[in-house]
Amino acid sequence: MRFIRSAASRVIGLFVADWIQTAVILVIVAAAWYAISGLRAAPVPVLVGLVVLLAAQHIWFALSEARRDARSTPLPSPSPR
Amino acid sequence: MGQQLFTFGAAFLGSAVESVEALTIVLAVGLTRGWRAPLYGTVAALVSLAVLVVVFGQLIVERVPESTLKLVIGTLLLLFGLRWLHKAVLRSAGVVAMHDEEHAYRQTVSQLEGATERHDWVGFVIAFKGVFLEGIEVVFIVVAVGGTSKYFPEAVAGGILAMLVVAAIGVVVRKPLARVPENTLKYAVGIILTSLGTFWAAEGMGASWPFDFVSIFFLVAAYLAASQLAVQLVRRPALA
Numbered sequence: 001m002r003f004i005r006s007a008a009s010r011v012i013g014l015f016v017a018d019w020i021q022t023a024v025i026l027v028i029v030a031a032a033w034y035a036i037s038g039l040r041a042a043p044v045p046v047l048v049g050l051v052v053l054l055a056a057q058h059i060w061f062a063l064s065e066a067r068r069d070a071r072s073t074p075l076p077s078p079s080p081r
Numbered sequence: 082m083g084q085q086l087f088t089f090g091a092a093f094l095g096s097a098v099e100s101v102e103a104l105t106i107v108l109a110v111g112l113t114r115g116w117r118a119p120l121y122g123t124v125a126a127l128v129s130l131a132v133l134v135v136v137f138g139q140l141i142v143e144r145v146p147e148s149t150l151k152l153v154i155g156t157l158l159l160l161f162g163l164r165w166l167h168k169a170v171l172r173s174a175g176v177v178a179m180h181d182e183e184h185a186y187r188q189t190v191s192q193l194e195g196a197t198e199r200h201d202w203v204g205f206v207i208a209f210k211g212v213f214l215e216g217i218e219v220v221f222i223v224v225a226v227g228g229t230s231k232y233f234p235e236a237v238a239g240g241i242l243a244m245l246v247v248a249a250i251g252v253v254v255r256k257p258l259a260r261v262p263e264n265t266l267k268y269a270v271g272i273i274l275t276s277l278g279t280f281w282a283a284e285g286m287g288a289s290w291p292f293d294f295v296s297i298f299f300l301v302a303a304y305l306a307a308s309q310l311a312v313q314l315v316r317r318p319a320l321a
Binding site (some may be wrong): 003006007010011014015016017021022025026029032033036037043044046047050051054055056058059061062063065066069 | 152156157159160161163164166167168170171174176177210213214217218221275279282283286287288289290291300303304306307308310311314315
């Protein structure tokens with residue numbers, strides 16, 4: 001049972017590290033899909049927007065995790081003078 | 082030809098990274114508790130993984146409509162690649178510790194030290210679990226990369242060759258492959274998989290890329306630039 005749980009969490013972990021980031025990526029992809037299939041928008045600007053947004057969220061989430069990590073790491077004690 | 086090579090290369094590199102991690106576990110079990118049980122465990126895991134590849138590979142290639150397949154697998158590949166890329170960026174910037182095969186090896190050895198029985202179930206289960214769980218990622222990479230590009234045999238060949246090469250090196254050196262630049266490989270594979278995922282997801286939406294498959298190289302360049310920018314931005318506040 002533990003093995004199955006571990007395998008299942010491993011499979012989910014393949015795609016999800018941070019649920020919020022995963023949701024943001026899915027929203028970006030869904031928006032591009034809607035623009036192309038639903039609104040029949042010209043594909044090239046949509047594709048450029050898709051890549052720019054995916055790259056931007058990648059930078060944003062890396063920065064926010066680094067900030068979270070910096071806040072949770074205690075500052076070094078001041079050296080004696 | 083270019084797409085075939087790209088598919089083979091992506092499957093090979095992705096599988097090699099995961100095979101190195103599986104090898105570390107098998108070596109740790111084999112060198113501390115004897116080789117029979119971990120080898121049986123490894124073979125059992127490889128057979129289970131091969132069944133998964135054949136079943137899911139055939140099912141996906143034959144049953145799922147092409148556009149749905151590209152959209153779903155492309156999106157999953159995008160999530161998978163961005164997760165690797167995210168971790169690689171944080172490691173490159175020094176926020177997260179580099180993956181250390183020596184450390185992983187020592188940890189497994191310390192868990193396993195003790196008397197062994199005639200039928201070493203612990204050795205079998207740990208090797209099986211290690212190879213199977215690391216192998217799930219190999220299966221996903223092979224099925225996703227091969228299934229969507231219609232070059233399934235090339236992807237399977239890339240995955241198998243990677244496992245064979247890593248296993249052969251493991252047999253020769255008999256210690257964890259600590260010198261393999263695993264984090265750099267994960268960074269590169271993260272960029273390749275993210276680019277392939279974007280390419281296929283967009284094709285699944287019904288869009289055609291300018292310059293067709295060649296546009297993947299533009300995607301690689303864009304994600305490489307974004308991740309390098311992320312590394313620079315993450316490093317700066319850490320130093321301040």
